[in-house]
């Protein structure tokens with residue numbers, strides 16, 4: 001299948017700073033991709049270039065095979081939210097959406113539909129000034145959804161959201177992608193998206209550091225899992241059978257390398273071995289992420 | 299393009315900014331016309347030229363039209379709505395063109411309000427003071443055309459200026475400093491140059507016959523030229539500039 005997004009050697013230079021450096025990647029339809037990297041890595045700049053807001057210094061980015069600005073009716077193909085606060089504070093939510101929908105001939109009834117969808121119907125005639133951050137975030141999503149797009153691009157959507165808001169967002173992205181549509185969501189915190197995404201694109205200093213499925217990334221977790229059990233040697237054997245290395249500790253525990261605690265627990269359970277302690281030690285998924293993205297400059 | 303123009307008109311209507319500008323216009327027009335109309339002597343006000351100055355205060359609408367045009371562009375940058383605007387319509391020429399049209403329409407309507415009010419107040423004052431109306435139908439026609447078309451052009455100038463200087467405060471300050479200070483200094487020192495400046499071209503356009511001003515026709519041509527130059531510069535920059 002043709003990629004939904006294709007970036008070829010995308011590069012953006014601001015003066016002496018290479019904000020995005022020769023970035024190539026593709027997104028397959030139906031996937032949720034986490035676009036990860038620390039602050040200043042070049043995520044937003046990349047998304048701006050994808051969406052035709054900024055011109056690449058060199059390289060090329062196409063969505064559904066065309067430059068964003070050459071799509072027949074861009075909001076019908078792509079919905080994007082770059083900032084959570086892109087509203088005139090003195091305009092009502094409904095009027096905000098109407099200024100967008102009417103520009104491209106989307107019906108007023110569709111506006112009411114998306115307001116309902118993001119649970120802003122009751123507040124829609126109020127001026128945005130009085131909205132909470134969560135409500136603004138949902139209004140941004142409502143705008144992106146107006147054209148019922150096939151691709152959703154969200155830049156740091158979880159920023160500043162309370163846990164409930166993050167949960168809402170996660171469910172929202174899942175239900176969006178459940179219908180075979182594609183999501184590209186950026187974040188500087190892996191944990192925010194780890195439960196939602198199928199794959200991750202990790203960038204640092206504008207360059208692609210890793211592109212992998214979440215499972216592969218988990219496998220790269222270099223830490224160890226500490227286990228205690230009355231049947232320690234049997235547990236060691238069971239783990240070895242799965243190709244997992246273990247070391248014994250002075251205090252009668254085992255350290256299993258390169259595996260998650262979930263996996264150790266499952267293997268023990270399958271072998272009928274009781275566990276008295278099970279704890280992750282060393283690097284977590286987040287730490288691997290930090291390690292990957294803190295590679296020395298140039 | 300028509301849909302984008304509708305969207306731009308909705309942007310103008312859907313915040314209180316426009317209402318504020320309208321109230322400012324009404325207040326200022328009332329102030330000026332009442333001051334001129336009530337404080338000038340009857341002898342002075344009987345003179346045709348001075349009556350024209352009185353009812354010429356409708357050109358104040360131009361300032362507010364330009365402000366409305368500036369808002370139409372700079373509010374989008376200030377509040378970030380430029381991002382969704384360009385995401386929904388990545389054709390920047392069309393977005394800009396629609397803002398030009400919307401700015402012209404808003405400016406025209408501001409002109410109608412300003413000039414309508416000043417004519418109303420002016421004729422009431424003149425008849426209350428039993429001063430005969432000295433302006434001919436031709437004078438009035440020129441006044442109306444000059445104010446309304448001029449005000450529409452100022453709306454466009456505002457859009458152009460906003461695209462050149464997307465910083466809202468910056469654009470407003472430049473407009474006011476230019477219109478109320480710089481241009482008067484230039485005209486005072488070098489009238490042969492100052493007469494080609496936009497505010498003085500606007501004054502010429504309504505038939506004001508004070509010294510050194512251009513004729514109405516050339517005045518109109520000069521204001522149109524300013525509008526085209528500022529609009530073109532705005533479009534040029536809007537096309538090139540990345541949206542951050």
Ligand SMILES: Nc1ncnc2c1ncn2[C@@H]1O[C@H](COP(=O)(O)OP(=O)(O)O)[C@@H](O)[C@H]1O
Nearest residue numbers: 014019037038039040041042043044045046542
């Ligand atoms: N308009 C701009 N002008 C100059 N430098 C910029 C501009 N936009 C971004 N940058 C710089 O480019 C780098 C990447 O920024 P950005 O894409 O915003 O990163 P991220 O979204 O991953 O945090 C940063 O160093 C930032 O300071």
Ligand SMILES: [Mg+2]
Nearest residue numbers: 043044045156
């Ligand atoms: Mg960013």
